[in-house]
Amino acid sequence: MAKTQLNVRVDEGTARAARERATARGMSVNRYIEELVRQDTGEAGRTFVEAAADFMKQYENVFAEEFGPAREGTHPGTREGRR
Known part of the structure; x- marks a missing residue:
């Protein structure tokens, strides 16, 4: 699947939380954000x-x-x- 770059601005607390959560899950921040969006759009829910x-x-x-x-x-x- 082709990747598209998406730039977003968040406050430092949100950025820190995203980095910490991604690290705790052993994944990159990019992958973590992708997972969150997929869950929000229902792909993970349908799979479950x-x-x-x-x-x-x-x-x-x-x-x-x-x-x-x-x-x-x-x-x-x-x-x-x-x-």
Whole structure:
């Protein structure tokens, strides 16, 4: 993917926080900002939801065995779920 340079101005506290967060995550400030924008635009959220859906589909039989068939408006482990 081609890269485009984007110049932004932020106060020193914000710049310092961005550098510290990027360093703590072992990435460049550029990569950190890219990740934040992707999360804000929903790409990471969609990826998470898709992965969670795949996980649930893969293990739906295990959950059904453990918690029984799903019933609308009830939750396992609650009084309503034990009726």
